[in-house]
Amino acid sequence: MAEASGAIHLALVGNPNCGKTSLFNALTGSRQKVANYAGVTVERKAGVFSTPSGRKVHILDLPGTYSLRARSPDEVVTRDAVLGKLQGEDPIDAFVCVADATNLRLMLRLVLELKQVNRPIILVLNMSDIAQSRGIRIDSERLSRELGVAVVPAVAVKKGGTEALLEQIDTLSPVSSPVASNWQEPDSSQVRNSHRIVERLLRECVDMPEEHHNWTDRIDRVLLHPVAGVLILLAVLFLMFQAVFSWATPLMDMITLGFDSLAGVIQQYMPEGMLRSLLVDGIIAGVGGVLVFLPQIMILFLFIILLEDFGYMARAAFLMDRIMGRAGLHGRSFIPLLSSFACAIPGIMGTRVINNWRDRLVTILVAPLMTCSARIPVYTLIIAAFIPKAKVGVFELQGLVMFGLYGAGIVSALVVAGIVRKLFWRGESEAFIMELPEYKVPDVSNVVRGVLQRAKIFLRRAGTIILSMMILIWFLSSVPSAPADATDPAINYSLAGMIGHTLEPLLAPIGFNWQIAIALIVGMAAREVAVGALGTIYAIGSEEHMAGALGGLLSAQWSLATALSFLAWYIFAPQCASTLAVVRRETNSIRWPLVMFGYMFALAYMASFLVYHLTVFLGG
Amino acid sequence: MIYEDLTECSSVSLGQGRVGLSGVVAAIDTSQCPGQVESDLERMLLEIGLIEGTPVEITHEGPFGRDPIAVRVGNMRVALRRREACAVQIYLNEEN
Numbered sequence: 186m187a188e189a190s191g192a193i194h195l196a197l198v199g200n201p202n203c204g205k206t207s208l209f210n211a212l213t214g215s216r217q218k219v220a221n222y223a224g225v226t227v228e229r230k231a232g233v234f235s236t237p238s239g240r241k242v243h244i245l246d247l248p249g250t251y252s253l254r255a256r257s258p259d260e261v262v263t264r265d266a267v268l269g270k271l272q273g274e275d276p277i278d279a280f281v282c283v284a285d286a287t288n289l290r291l292m293l294r295l296v297l298e299l300k301q302v303n304r305p306i307i308l309v310l311n312m313s314d315i316a317q318s319r320g321i322r323i324d325s326e327r328l329s330r331e332l333g334v335a336v337v338p339a340v341a342v343k344k345g346g347t348e349a350l351l352e353q354i355d356t357l358s359p360v361s362s363p364v365a366s367n368w369q370e371p372d373s374s375q376v377r378n379s380h381r382i383v384e385r386l387l388r389e390c391v392d393m394p395e396e397h398h399n400w401t402d403r404i405d406r407v408l409l410h411p412v413a414g415v416l417i418l419l420a421v422l423f424l425m426f427q428a429v430f431s432w433a434t435p436l437m438d439m440i441t442l443g444f445d446s447l448a449g450v451i452q453q454y455m456p457e458g459m460l461r462s463l464l465v466d467g468i469i470a471g472v473g474g475v476l477v478f479l480p481q482i483m484i485l486f487l488f489i490i491l492l493e494d495f496g497y498m499a500r501a502a503f504l505m506d507r508i509m510g511r512a513g514l515h516g517r518s519f520i521p522l523l524s525s526f527a528c529a530i531p532g533i534m535g536t537r538v539i540n541n542w543r544d545r546l547v548t549i550l551v552a553p554l555m556t557c558s559a560r561i562p563v564y565t566l567i568i569a570a571f572i573p574k575a576k577v578g579v580f581e582l583q584g585l586v587m588f589g590l591y592g593a594g595i596v597s598a599l600v601v602a603g604i605v606r607k608l609f610w611r612g613e614s615e616a617f618i619m620e621l622p623e624y625k626v627p628d629v630s631n632v633v634r635g636v637l638q639r640a641k642i643f644l645r646r647a648g649t650i651i652l653s654m655m656i657l658i659w660f661l662s663s664v665p666s667a668p669a670d671a672t673d674p675a676i677n678y679s680l681a682g683m684i685g686h687t688l689e690p691l692l693a694p695i696g697f698n699w700q701i702a703i704a705l706i707v708g709m710a711a712r713e714v715a716v717g718a719l720g721t722i723y724a725i726g727s728e729e730h731m732a733g734a735l736g737g738l739l740s741a742q743w744s745l746a747t748a749l750s751f752l753a754w755y756i757f758a759p760q761c762a763s764t765l766a767v768v769r770r771e772t773n774s775i776r777w778p779l780v781m782f783g784y785m786f787a788l789a790y791m792a793s794f795l796v797y798h799l800t801v802f803l804g805g
Numbered sequence: 806m807i808y809e810d811l812t813e814c815s816s817v818s819l820g821q822g823r824v825g826l827s828g829v830v831a832a833i834d835t836s837q838c839p840g841q842v843e844s845d846l847e848r849m850l851l852e853i854g855l856i857e858g859t860p861v862e863i864t865h866e867g868p869f870g871r872d873p874i875a876v877r878v879g880n881m882r883v884a885l886r887r888r889e890a891c892a893v894q895i896y897l898n899e900e901n
Contacts (some may be wrong), residue, residue: 252852288881380851
């Protein structure tokens with residue numbers, strides 16, 4: 186064993202679904218950091234660990250890929266990191282290639298490509314226990330000789346399953362002077378050639394049992410069945426929704442209660458003034474209003490990560506691809522769009538599973554059209570105040586309207602996606618080629634770690650971008666403060682109030698008055714804040730009976746046309762600062778949030794205009 | 806295994822196959838795809854293992870319009886749309 190000196194930089198490279206992340210977790214434990222790579226929106230997972238001999242190892246978990254030839258942003262990162270061209274990253278001393286021992290072929294081909302980079306390679310045959318139980322015998326010594334790289338078996342999800350790898354890492358020495366890479370993008374004949382070499386290697390070094398009937402095929406017979414498969418998918422979705430909306434409620438209530446009592450304490454002990462207002466109405470109300478979604482987001486990601494690790498996500502994408510494809514979306518867009526029913530933020534964060542940039546961008550752009558849970562308070566308020574409690578056949582009219590609003594969101598998302606595709610990226614249709622991985626029992630610690638990482642990312646965002654947005658909106662709605670002899674609520678004298686009055690002529694054609702205009706601006710903080718704002722503007726004192734009282738007041742003050750127009754507006758509701766901020770972050774450009782705001786504003790305006798005038802015409 | 810001696814046999818397109826169709830990849834020819842496809846479709850197919858000589862079998866069809874299809878490629882499973890699968894020419898196994 187070589188002396189263990191000097192920290193070493195490794196990168197994990199492998200195909201998607203090879204168990205790379207569990208190996209990464211096994212090696213680094215909790216000593217890992219998830220962030221973005223500098224300047225791009227690809228997730229960077231880095232960790233530190235020490236080998237038994239005490240050597241410090243920095244390790245980077247690169248996005249899964251089949252080739253160094255990069256197509257998606259993820260693959261560009263992998264390629265650049267491998268070639269040492271990634272800005273702000275230390276050069277990599279050696280690659281740890283992770284292969285699924287039951288399915289070596291594609292990884293061996295990638296190893297051949299990687300060898301051209303001229304760095305030491307350790308090939309890890311992960312899940313070697315499963316391979317063994319299936320009777321797959323791998324002559325790793327011969328494979329190592331033929332490939333010219335070290336080969337070690339590993340079982341990432343078992344304790345001590347990485348010992349051989351750690352020993353091998355101890356023998357590495359840091360690259361003193363970087364060796365020039367000979368890698369060039371392979372053309373198709375070179376890909377064919379490398380496959381031939383792999384074919385020979387597999388013949389010589391791997392003994393595969395003839396027929397293996399495994400669980401994956403049996404499960405697929407049910408889960409990919411044209412009828413049963415779709416029904417199960419619907420059941421899974423139903424369960425997921427149920428969980429997101431009902432399991433989260435007690436936790437959400439607790440968070441709301443916590444923030445309310447915090448605000449109460451501050452109100453009690455702090456003298457009235459700007460600072461108190463900033464704390465209570467700006468920071469606590471604003472961050473509380475966003476943090477309240479944390480339980481939903483965690484439950485949502487629990488489902489998503491479980492389904493992903495089990496191997497079901499690829500199946501869901503398979504089942505839904507046709508429907509999504511009609512609208513110019515990708516099968517993989519399905520789950521992020523689904524998440525957006527809770528909140529567009531996790532949905533947009535979830536689009537990272539889509540490799541292709543255009544597919545991902547279209548999905549991001551339409552995600553906020555899914556009716557997020559923040560719209561529910563607005564819908565409930567207006568529906569309760571304006572839609573009579575009548576029955577249409579066996580259905581409640583109010584329920585039907587709610588259902589219609591959800592439906593309108595979904596249909597418009599599909600239509601917008603289709604139009605974006607037809608109008609801007611005509612003819613550029615992306616291929617849908619995806620491995621259907623073997624089913625695996627999710628590893629509990631990997632799942633827990635994944636959920637906590639998502640929660641942390643969300644909290645970091647709530648703590649930075651969202652918080653600053655909240656403060657800005659608070660500033661607009663409280664500065665300048667009302668004159669001493671003010672008769673109207675203070676917000677009318679604020680910048681938001683002025684903007685509201687200025688916007689009124691613009692919004693008059695769709696039946697909105699200046700009060701609504703203010704509510705829309707304040708609603709930038711979070712859509713449901715608009716309800717609270719209407720309460721403030723119409724000067725309804727206490728929060729408790731606000732919903733009921735406000736409903737009554739609105740039904741007296743607004744015409745039916747205005748109310749319906751307001752509902753139509755909220756199907757699109759461009760004003761959600763957090764979503765726009767996250768889009769800015771995920772697309773790494775100011776352009777896309779502007780495009781999103783623009784098109785949603787236009788749609789909201791048109792829809793409200795039509796609804797308003799149609800209702801007036803029909804005598805509303 | 807590479808079935809180079811079978812080049813005289815006629816081949817069919819994977820993209821038009823139904824569940825149960827099985828054979829061996831004869832050639833990747835992206836000009837067979839309807840409409841405009843990505844320029845590097847050939848390499849994408851090769852990289853996921855659809856290479857001449859690989860045994861393939863259609864195992865599932867999508868629930869809507871029988872598209873996409875799930876294909877067993879060697880000992881892997883791959884989902885792809887029929888449009889792209891049209892680039893994959895296969896020699897049929899005898900039992901078809």
